[in-house]
Amino acid sequence: MFQRTQNLHALLYEISKVSNVGSRAASSATTSTLTKNFNGAEPSQTPFKGNLSTVAQPVDSFEAPNVFEPKIHVQTKIPGPRSIQLKDDLQTMQQMGTVSFFSDMYKSQGNYLADVDGNVFLDCFMQIASIPLGYNHPAILESLSKPHNVQLMANRPAMGWFPTEDWAVKMRELFMSVAPKGLDQVYPMMCGTCSNENGIKLMFQRYMHHQRGGRTDFNEEELTSTMKHEAPGSPDLSILAFKGAFHGRTVGLLSCSHSRPIQGVDIPTKKWPKAEFPRYRYPLQSFEQENKVEDDRCLATVEEQIYNQTQLGSPVAGIIVEPIQAEGGDYHGSNYFFQQLGKITRKHNISLLFDEVQTGGGATGTMWCHDQFDMEHGPDIVTFSKKMLSGGIYHNQDHRPAQPGRIINTWVGDPHKIVMLEAVLQTIQRDNLLTRVRRSGDVMVKGLLELEEMYPDLVHSSRGRGTFCAIDASTAEIRDAIINQMKLVGVLVGGCGTQTIRLRPSLIFEEHHAHLMLEKFHDVLSSLRK
């Protein structure tokens, strides 16, 4: 077992020595070793934009070694006695019955999460897909330790009024370097929820701006009616979302979400429309025709809802959609589906927002999942958070507010997250992590396919882009049993939808971690069959 890190500076020194050795060891990996892992597309052929566009190149790639590679070790029931004690205490101060166990962030390392009872797990869920470089990554520790950065983090100004020079520079160097194609505007935000809330506001504002014929001032009637929550200032408009979608838990976003009732029950939401999102049969290559029919069926419901809403006097200002419905059950849409969706929004002159809060930041093998969709007209708005550490909104010029103060809040982001994001993007580039993601993801999907062939009574429908993978269990009970058993053998995976297991490892998840996960998965399935 690895020791508690007592001296950070010594640790950083040791790591820098090892990393230097690592950087001289060129890997033999090339993109040609990647197989087509979804829909026939080769995601590796779609490099992302800006300064980091070289990361998809196989030349001179290398894999920095994990300095302290821990080992799976389970020595108590899960949760262990200390976790139970801490949860009992926490529960006296807040309703947090969802807690699984308590983490030990001093002992966690890389892809391995330690808990307070001395257990160590291979973490394939990574705090609901929110940790990009694993635990205690030296690049992040180093970035947070720089005196310059400490001062940035200690003094968070109101960025909409008194921003720092670093802020403007980081907008360009960081955010613009990985901006989705065509989206050259960005608002950092605090979390995915704020990003989506402000994203749908951009769609409403753009819709009304066009309705006003581009007039940039507001008349008295518009301003006074706004204060009364009445039209024309507060118009009756809607956002079209999809059944099974999850976009957040505010009043506005619960009006777009449709994954689980417990999130929205008792809350007076807006009655906004929901279209159907594809539910494919797997493996895709065996059901190409059926799945194309499914795409067209769903696209027809999109058109239908847009028509209905106009009839109801609450027209659709825009569509919000996840590139992969995550919380709802890891449902994928084909490139065709998204290409057609883009065309529909163009046809009706409404906006398209891709919620890449969970899919963005590299886990699908490209910086943005929708980079793989080969869309003629891509999204107008892309929201992000989780692995990007900072929340935020990319948008195109057509969605740029005509007036200042339309999208703003006290902070408009957080220097602390930018300091970490800088380390993340540099590491993605330096360590060629998107190539690693595609390679590890390939191992994962192939392995899951093998498992479903071996245990067709227990699991089916393996799917994934990069390491953003999932497999369905035959029933919700079997899914829950698998997740619990996996925990007991030292592997953390997540659940979603009704009977799906989702895998969300960090970007430093290597092929041997994928093999280890699959081996444990096999053991669990084997034990469940007995």
Next chain:
Amino acid sequence: MFQRTQNLHALLYEISKVSNVGSRAASSATTSTLTKNFNGAEPSQTPFKGNLSTVAQPVDSFEAPNVFEPKIHVQTKIPGPRSIQLKDDLQTMQQMGTVSFFSDMYKSQGNYLADVDGNVFLDCFMQIASIPLGYNHPAILESLSKPHNVQLMANRPAMGWFPTEDWAVKMRELFMSVAPKGLDQVYPMMCGTCSNENGIKLMFQRYMHHQRGGRTDFNEEELTSTMKHEAPGSPDLSILAFKGAFHGRTVGLLSCSHSRPIQGVDIPTKKWPKAEFPRYRYPLQSFEQENKVEDDRCLATVEEQIYNQTQLGSPVAGIIVEPIQAEGGDYHGSNYFFQQLGKITRKHNISLLFDEVQTGGGATGTMWCHDQFDMEHGPDIVTFSKKMLSGGIYHNQDHRPAQPGRIINTWVGDPHKIVMLEAVLQTIQRDNLLTRVRRSGDVMVKGLLELEEMYPDLVHSSRGRGTFCAIDASTAEIRDAIINQMKLVGVLVGGCGTQTIRLRPSLIFEEHHAHLMLEKFHDVLSSLRK
């Protein structure tokens, strides 16, 4: 002028030496030097709760010296050429026409904000009231530099599923130590907006829980109707807010806000009711009777709206209110007003939420502004952010969700903010900052009163609790001229409402800073009269 801080560790070492000297120099300040600064109340008599309850005691108080006390220095137009250049660049990447100038956080110190053009301002606005201890406070720099804390900040888990031991400990040691009376539950959040959104959700959930007679499971009809945004799962309920209020810019909170139409125009909000918030005549002691009539008039509109909403079939689940309407124009409510408001919510069995996002954290001279209201039945929910650095929600047992997963998100707060908050609360206690706030606030209000006596044609209606002070200008134009002129003589103040100047200094704002601000204010008013 002070030098750019090149070596953080050297700085911290120097500071620790000076602070030790400072801590032996007992101040002669006592609470008896405080005058009644609002409504006849002596806020100093209301110590806040928990471990920090001793901070209101005058014994052995001391004022830690500011190590590098900068001086006001204005050498360019504001904004200066570098700020203009940076803003032009930033504007190519985001609509941020609101930017005043660019800050230099490496040169800013204590109560003084430096900009990128070499100007140094006495900052009486402090990033919209969001900086508790001024710039580069040694306690915060030190806390952020501890290796232990660096690891906490580098690894933010999903606190609703895999929290750390530190997290549970900090809930008790930090949040519970300053919890408002009667509120023993807390959910940390990322910002004030998320706090208020989840705060109103708690009110809806509690209302429906009582409607269900305390039944803790949901029936099939409730669950399926939730997914359709229909009753009974998604009931037609409303939140009562006040005219002039500001609670945030999400769809749900724009439905509660009523300060400026630019924030809400084009957004389809909920048509939720607004009652009247008092508009007093000042000085209060000269208009006691008139202001009592105003209180009763406003309270009658609260009762009226509650009645109306029931008739409309959209009953009020709860009331959201700021202890001082800040963004809307620094409008105060009397203790009587809030006491009666509390009684009204009890009578109708609905919830009372105090939005202390701007007033909380000590600026009013007590940890929470409503500590001064002497309420028999205080708020059920108190939200916070800004000076608390972490957002969050305190609530009572009656509002504790009956089920897990009702109030949750990926992060439920941020260790980085907790690390800073720990330094803030320790410093408030060690340096007896609430006493300092009351003393400096007393100087401010007295001085503003003197100014309005000297310049009755320009300013009137001085008011404040602690250093949370304001004064009205005769017109919006005069207000804007004052704010601009103040900037040119090196003092930052904020605007709010239609013609109000708001003062929001940090908690380390001393009497001599107050005198300096007043002196510059006098100069500006004198120059405007010419």
